Amino acid sequence: MDEKELSIAEYEQTFIDDLNELEDWFLQYEYLLQISADLPRIPSERRKEENRVQGCQSGVWLEMAYTDGRIRVTADSEALIIRGILSIAVDLLDGRTPEEIVSYSPRYISETNIKKQISTDRFNGLSSVVDTVKQFAAGAIRRED
Amino acid sequence: MEIGERRKLVARLLAASKKEPLAEAEVIxxxxxASFIFVEEHLRQYVLAKYMLPPDCKKDNILALARLSLEITLQLDENALRELDQATPCNHAKSETTKKVLLLYAVQRDLHLPENPAQLSKVKTVTELAQYVCEARRGFTGKNS
Known part of the structure; x- marks a missing residue:
C-alpha cells in the first residue's frame, strides 16, 4: 500500500489502529520509541529560536519548506518520546499539499492513549506543532492566490 | 516507517509482550x-523479556537494563543515547526512567501485587524487585519470612 495514496486522515487511522491495538502504554511507549528511530535529527546548528516551537517544554524544532506544490516538514526534540510522537506528525504531513494540510484535524493524540499519558504542557506543545504547520500551509496557499 | 513495517512491529511487540513475560509471571x-531464588530467577526472565533483551543478560540495575533496551531499540550506543534523550524540565522523566516505572507497574499488575508505590519506588535492581515481590506476597498470605 502506498501511504501517499491515502488521505492524511486515512493514513493517520493506521497509526491510531496500531496504538490502540497495543492497548498497554508499556507497548505503546516502545512503539513510539521504535518509530522515532526513523525521524532524522535536526543538527544543533539548525536549532534556532525562530524554528523552535513555542509552548513545548522539551525543546522542539520544526523546519518547513514549500517546494513544487508540496509542504516539506521535519521536526526534532530533546526528548525521545516526543520524537516518537513527532515522527507521526512528520509522517502524516511531510510531502502533502497545503490544501490537504489546512483541512486536516489531528486525532492521533486525542483518540489514543497518548493523550492520557502525556502532560497537558506536552499535549499543548504537540498541538502547536501541527498548528504551526497548518499556518505555514495556509500561508503557502495565500501566496499562490 | 512504512505501514507494512509498522504492522510487523505491532505484531512483534504483542508477541514479545504477551508470550514470554506472561509465561514467567504465570510460573511465579x-x-x-516460592523461594526467593525461584522468584528472582523467573522475575529476571520476565524483566528481560519485557525489555526484549537476551535471556543471558547479566545486568541487575533496572535503569541500566532500560537504557540497554533503548540502545538496542534505537541502535545507539550509551553516549549517543545520552545526547539524544536530554529530556526535559524536572516534571518530565527521561525515557529510561519512564521505562523503569512502566516495568514496575507491569510487575505489580502481572503478579497481582497490592499497590505500594512508596516501597516500589525504592527498588533499583532486579534482585531488590524480587525481594519486594516476595515481601508483597507474604503480605498477601500473612506468612512470616
Whole structure:
C-alpha cells in the first residue's frame, strides 16, 4: 500500500489502529520509541529560536519548506518520546499539499492513549506543532492566490 | 516507517509482550510459596523479556537494563543515547526512567501485587524487585519470612 495514496486522515487511522491495538502504554511507549528511530535529527546548528516551537517544554524544532506544490516538514526534540510522537506528525504531513494540510484535524493524540499519558504542557506543545504547520500551509496557499 | 513495517512491529511487540513475560509471571503466580531464588530467577526472565533483551543478560540495575533496551531499540550506543534523550524540565522523566516505572507497574499488575508505590519506588535492581515481590506476597498470605 502506498501511504501517499491515502488521505492524511486515512493514513493517520493506521497509526491510531496500531496504538490502540497495543492497548498497554508499556507497548505503546516502545512503539513510539521504535518509530522515532526513523525521524532524522535536526543538527544543533539548525536549532534556532525562530524554528523552535513555542509552548513545548522539551525543546522542539520544526523546519518547513514549500517546494513544487508540496509542504516539506521535519521536526526534532530533546526528548525521545516526543520524537516518537513527532515522527507521526512528520509522517502524516511531510510531502502533502497545503490544501490537504489546512483541512486536516489531528486525532492521533486525542483518540489514543497518548493523550492520557502525556502532560497537558506536552499535549499543548504537540498541538502547536501541527498548528504551526497548518499556518505555514495556509500561508503557502495565500501566496499562490 | 512504512505501514507494512509498522504492522510487523505491532505484531512483534504483542508477541514479545504477551508470550514470554506472561509465561514467567504465570510460573511465579502458580507458586505462592516460592523461594526467593525461584522468584528472582523467573522475575529476571520476565524483566528481560519485557525489555526484549537476551535471556543471558547479566545486568541487575533496572535503569541500566532500560537504557540497554533503548540502545538496542534505537541502535545507539550509551553516549549517543545520552545526547539524544536530554529530556526535559524536572516534571518530565527521561525515557529510561519512564521505562523503569512502566516495568514496575507491569510487575505489580502481572503478579497481582497490592499497590505500594512508596516501597516500589525504592527498588533499583532486579534482585531488590524480587525481594519486594516476595515481601508483597507474604503480605498477601500473612506468612512470616
Amino acid at each position: 503466580n502458580s507458586e505462592p510459596d
